Amino acid sequence: MEDKLSISVNIAERRFPLKIERSEEEKIRQAAKIINEKVLQYKQRFGKDDFDSLAMTSLQYVVEMLILKDHQDLSPFVEKIEDLNDQLETFFDKKKVKE
Secondary structure, eight states, X not given: OOOEEEEEEEETTXXXXXXXXXXXXXXXXXXXXXXXXXXXXXXXXXXXXXXXXXXXXXXXHHHHHHHHHHHTOOHHHHHHHHHHXXXXXXXXXXXXXXX
């Protein structure tokens, strides 16, 4: 059974009908609220129109997303752990030979 829900969200005074998973509703509504708050801040601070405010809001959140994505990159740690593991194996192999 499909658990889809039809909702409508307003962003920058425009209505967007969406068909979503029920489990996503809260996050989508929360996201729309956060976007609207940020758009309003840009409009009040810089007197920009909705499009400019949405563009600046998008830029801000994508930059934040990219920063978070960089912080989630574990490959340098994995490489370091693999290197340390290799060093330990070499150490223990040499120790076995001496015994």
